[in-house]
Amino acid sequence: MVLTAHERTSLEGRHFQVVVIGGGINGVAVARQCARAGKHTLLVERNDFASGVTSRSTRIIHGGLRYLEHGELGLVRESLRERKKLLRERSHLVHPMHFLLLLNESSQRSAMKVRAGLWLYQRMAGKPPGADASEMELKRLERALDAGHRWSFFNYEDAQCEFPERLVAEWLMEAVDASAIVRNHMEALAVDVAHGRVRGVLLRDQITGLDQRVGAGWVINCSGPWADRVCQRSSIHMAKPMLGGVRGSHIVLPRFPGSPSAAIYTEAADGRPIFVLPWNDQILVGTTEVADNGDPEKTVPATDEISYLVRSVAQLFPQAKISAQSVKHAFAGIRPLPYSPDSRPSAIARRHILHDHADDGAVRMLSVIGGKLTTAASLARDCARKIGLSATEPHAMAVGPGPALDPLLDDAVLEIARIGAVSEDSARGMLEWHGKRAAGIARMACVSAELRAPICPHTSHVIAEVVEACRRECAVTLGDVLLRRVPVALGACWSESCSREAALRIGAVLGWDEHTMGANLEAFEMERTAFLRPVGRAAAAMEAAAD
Ligand SMILES: Cc1cc2nc3c(=O)[nH]c(=O)nc-3n(C[C@H](O)[C@H](O)[C@H](O)COP(=O)(O)OP(=O)(O)OC[C@H]3O[C@@H](n4cnc5c(N)ncnc54)[C@H](O)[C@@H]3O)c2cc1C
Incomplete structure (x- = not known):
């Protein structure tokens, strides 16, 4: 492998x-x-x-609005400071994200309490509130939400790291x-x-x-x-x-008609907080909180957790007709929280x-x-x-692409596309995932058509990024590359045929024989399905069997 x-x-x-x-x-x-x-x-x-x-989280870089409820002011302050640093220093990986907090008449939290909490949160962040969601976005969302409720919307800003x-x-x-x-x-x-x-x-x-x-x-x-x-x-x-493990599960859905472009933070039917987030061209919904002291290696989302998440998002967006069959996959991770046998999971510091x-x-x-x-x-x-070391803050190094190489700037994209002789999409992809190192990868891509080739037909990320992952970023297996260094396999349309195609293209550059190719592919598919549990097809099969 x-x-x-x-x-x-x-x-x-x-x-x-x-x-x-x-x-x-x-x-x-x-x-x-x-x-x-x-x-x-x-x-x-x-x-x-x-x-x-780390790869099973909700991927939000947040000050912890929820921690305010539990009076953890120190943690909120620290988190907001770190959020600010990440936004500044890793601007290619950590992006500001607009959140809409939704309440309805049966919500457990009062509008007044939420307003006060958000006021405090924004004050602690030390920055003026970002622009509210546009009228158009709110109207679009209102149309998609369950019309049987009276919804109140509250705007706030946090951040997302799509690929920790x-x-x-x-x-x-x-x-x-x-x-x-x-x-x-x-x-x-x-x-x-x-x-x-x-x-x-x-x-x-x-x-x-x-x-x-x-x-x-x-x-x-x-x-x-x-x-x-x-x-x-x-x-x-x-x-x-030391630990009391608490499992948190997510489901991943394709975008659906009316799916929000802002992040939604609301209460599920049982009052627990739930996120519905645009993520990697898909919708990420989570999480659950279930005590779990089993082997973290074997953690999987339970069927009732998946049903709970599906029910919650389906109730929120009834017109989208979301069912278990809509779910692309589900994944779970254990929060390594301090051992607190007498506390509710949500109340553990x-x-x-x-x-x-x-x-x-x-x-x-x-x-x-x-x-x-x-x-x-x-x-x-x-x-x-x-342990007695000096803990100076790493000096603000220019690790992000810097203003000249911002993936949002057309000039930066054009420059990388020119250096690498790659498409603008590939250049943008390199900037988004590799920051200022995109230029070096582009120079490598320029060397041959094989290195410039996309990893699979559905992605603009190229083989040169894989080579960089193996040479510089300690990737050892196909899973290391496709799930974490160049995480194209987390994408919306990834399938077994993409895995096969990617293995062929990578193998051609790395000089694999047939046996190495087969072994790599098999190990990768096993890892992928152990992490991203397929739900939709399994649900459809169960429903068919029940008919
Ligand atoms: C459901 C969920 C949602 C979350 N959402 C967010 C969020 O939105 N924002 C946020 O800021 N945080 C979030 N978190 C918290 C965050 O993900 C974790 O706190 C963080 O990832 C923990 O990182 P870690 O390095 O401690 O653990 P891990 O990422 O688990 O790393 C520990 C590593 O140790 C390795 N290991 C274990 N045993 C050995 C051994 N014997 N020898 C060598 N290696 C070993 C494991 O393989 C593993 O890779 C979430 C957590 C969960 C579970």
């Missing part, structure tokens, strides 16, 4: 000042922070970077640029603790099958919902678990916790509990401080 004959030199016997376990957004942020502080840092990830909860996988890839490269060693498909089997102190980590390379032992000055356990498991395997005993294992007999080991996409960089700074 390996794409290229990567040099995976053994790490056996090497010593690192910091070993970070888990390459989700938090682990990558922590590794980058420690490497930038001059520490010899190793980051290991058992599967692929960003393949855990890409954000993680960029931070990963910055960690590598700061001399971190990073390995995906490398599992931490156990943390080695002797005489009450962390000594190292036992690793298993999932590609070569080789076990290796590295020395560690500090171990930071950033394995998200797997955090307790890492400790159990390392015989680090605690009086109670969302602020991250850094658990110091000194009292558990493992001095110099921390576990990261909780967090959000939005606050991963500030979590990393907290973590660095906790």
Whole structure:
């Protein structure tokens, strides 16, 4: 299943000042922070970077309007600050998003309370409210909504990162640029603790099958919902678990007649908050909150969660006649929330916790509990401080495309199209996903027609981006490429035939033989369907069987 004959030199016997376990957004942020502080840092990830909860989130970069209800003012302030930074520094990946909060006469929240909350939220954000949705958009939405209710609309601004996988890839490269060693498909089997102190980590390379032992000055356990498991395997005993997993599921629908162009935040029939978001030319609906302490690797959305989400969106937009058959796929992830057996999931604090294992007999080991996409960089700074490093904010580097290469600017698109001899759509796609590195990828594309070819007939993203993913962004498998570095397989029309076509085109450039091609394709399809659970076809088959 390996794409290229990567040099995976053994790490056996090497010593690192910091070993970070888990390459989700938090682990990558922590590794980058420690490497930038001059520490010899190793980051290991058992599967692929960003393949855990990070890719199963709602993908909103938000201040946490909902946290205001629970009085978490500090978290809201921190989240708003981080949102602002991401919007400024990663403008190609994080976009402002207009939200409409909808209430009707049976809503549990009063209009007055919501108005006050939004006023406070906007004040804390320190920026004037954005423009309200246009009359036309409101009228269009009103026509699509359930006419049996009296709807009130409230406007506010937040942001969306459509592809946190890409954000993680960029931070990963910055960690590598700061001399971190990073390995995906490398599992931490156990943390080695002797005489009450962390000594190292036992690793298993999932590609070569080789076990290796590295020395560690500090171990930071950033394995998200797997955090307790890492400790159990390392015989680090605690009086109670650190985590209480809460599963959140989403469904993905094709755009439907009347589907909103703004993000909708409203209450489902049971009063729980629900989002209906334009995402990647589709509609993302979520989420549920179900206690789940099972193996996070095997998390899938339950049938009743899918029905609940379908029912909620169908009730909201009755004319669209949405049913389970409309659903393209569903996916689930476990929120790694702090263990709070007596609290309702929605009431559990969302602020991250850094658990110091000194009292558990493992001095110099921390576990990261909780967090959000939005606050991963500030979590990393907290973590660095906790282990005695300076936690200066990474200086505002020009990582976004910069004003001259803004994907929204025609001139920038034309310039990339000229450099790469690619279509304007391909150039725009490169700018949106690779920021200022688009120019380098375009130069590579210019070299041959094969490198300029689209990955599959339905996308404008090109093979040169795949080559970049393998060379620079540590992609190892076809899934690493198509689901996370160049995530075209999350697109609206991706199907098995796209997978086959993509494998053929990528294989031609990477020189695969037939066997390698078959193995890559099979592993990719298995990963894709384990993540994005097909619903529509299964629902149709069930209905047909019941007839
Ligand atoms: C349903 C849902 C919706 C969400 N929506 C949002 C949102 O809209 N906005 C927002 O800001 N946040 C959101 N979040 C929260 C956010 O997604 C998570 O807090 C964040 O992604 C957690 O990142 P992480 O790095 O801690 O965990 P993960 O992304 O899960 O990373 C942990 C990694 O550790 C690896 N690992 C595990 N064990 C080992 C081992 N033994 N050795 C090596 N590696 C190992 C795993 O493979 C995994 O990749 C949402 C979460 C959920 C569940």
